[in-house]
Amino acid sequence: MTPDRGRDHRSTAPDGTLLRGLWWECARPEGIVLIRTPYGAGLHAPIARSWNERGYHCLVQDVRGRYRSQGRWSPYAHEQEDGGAFLAQAAAEHPGLPVVLFGASYAAHTALEAARAAAGAGPPVAAVIALVPALGLAxxxxxxxxxxxxxxxxxxxxxxxxxxxxxxxxxxxxxxxxxxxxxxxxxxxxxxxxxxxxxxxxxxxxxxTSHRTDLRSRYRRITAPLLVVSGDDDFFHADARRLARAWSAASHFAGGPWGHGLAAGVADPGLRARITAAGGLSRVIDPWLAANGLPGTAAEWTRVLAPAAGARTRSLLDPQTGTWRHERISDDRVHPPGRPVPGG
Known part of the structure; x- marks a missing residue:
């Protein structure tokens, strides 16, 4: 394994298709992060290393038919069974390590589908993080x-x-x-x-010719908590909010003044500076992980997540002040009227 590239990793789908990826190893792992992408595993070295720094092994896997994985590439067609294959392998090779499913855009869909595989008959997952999710064909x-x-x-x-x-x-x-x-x-x-x-x-x-996904029905059996990240200017913003509302377990929605490229895609230098000063998305992701018993950095604001079962909560970044507001919501409305929570 090299620091920049990771180690070659292989798993086998239920139909025998070889799925390949890159495995970035953590010296003292407390969990595993799975990212399944159609955009080339080698491009994800920085994000994989950032997960290593948090205390996680990280596998970035090419989806079926893309880059080094075998099979025919058919978008949105095989992600449940292919993601489930790695979960079974991880449970056998790394017993006791919790698995976090993570991804942005199409990779958010692969994370959700792997969680659906686990909710069927596979090993459980600890959490799902879906950034600017592209939920399906329709x-x-x-x-x-x-x-x-x-x-x-x-x-x-x-x-x-x-x-x-x-x-x-x-x-x-x-x-x-x-x-x-x-x-x-x-x-x-x-x-x-x-x-x-x-x-x-x-x-x-x-x-x-496809039809929209009934999210509540499709993901109803998943018990892992969900963090959804979207942006005011993302073309999938409404669907991201729909996903957070439909989730059967606890869900947390994080939003801010960005589009599909998240903070990296913000052109205004002043706004980018305010986002950076506010800690960016790490100010939400790390405390949310810690609040769910996973490696992360605790923060006072996560008290809004308790009690966790079935809770709907959110974090919003104000573009003018560059501060996060964290609040509990009901039916997509603030309840009670939101005030900034210290530590955000």
Whole structure:
């Protein structure tokens, strides 16, 4: 294992497909973090090392059909069984170590699906952290008002959705042209002119003919606490809030003045400075882990999480003052009226 790259890791899906990833090891582990991504495990070295510093082994695994993992890449099709395969392996190889499922965007979906595998017959998971979650095919294709998200779906599918490795992004002018073409002719019909192979076209049709996920039904058996992170400018913001409300166990929602790229995507230097001064998302993630009995840094504000069973709580970062507000909520409303909690 090298500090920058991690050690090669292999697990086997129930159908025999070999899934490969990179394992970053912690000297004195108190837990394991699993990240399953379609974007290349090697790109996640900084986040893996940050989990090592918290006291966790960290596996970043390429999802089926992407980069070094075998099989055919079909977005949103195999994440439950593939994630469950690692959980079974981790329980056998590292008994007693709690597993935290972590991911952003598509990787948030893989985390949720692995938790669903554990809620069936697999080893339990200790917690789930879903950042700017892309919950499913329909949730990425349509916003909650029923408007098609054509432009960024064309961009994502061209770059990430068609082959085993990500392609260069479309030039803005070509993306504009394809977007206009799809709006005029229809998203499915327009793709027939884009020289995509039959498998890519089949996946594209599945995207636009899929149905929204009943989150309460899909994840009803999961007992692990959930932390959802979203941003005011994220195009999946409404679905992130929907996920936090639908979760059957305790859920905590963290939001702030960012988009899908989180704080790293904030262009305003003054705002970025205020986010950094407030401790960024670590000011929420680490105390939330500690409050749930996992390696993390305790903070006074986490008293709003008790009693934990079925609780709905949230943390919001004020863009003007650069301070976190932590509060208990009911039916997505503050109850009682929220006041800043010391230590936030």
């Amino acid at each position: 949730e990425t294709a349509w916003n909650t008002d029923g408007e098609p998200q054509i432009r960024h779906r064309i961009g994502w599918w061209h770059q990430h959705g068609r082959t085993g490795r990500s392609a260069p992004p479309l030039p803005p002018a070509e993306l504009d042209r394809r977007t206009a073409h799809a709006r005029e002719r229809g998203a499915i019909e327009a793709a027939e002119d884009w020289d995509w192979p039959p498998e890519a076209l089949a996946g594209w049709r599945r995207l636009w």
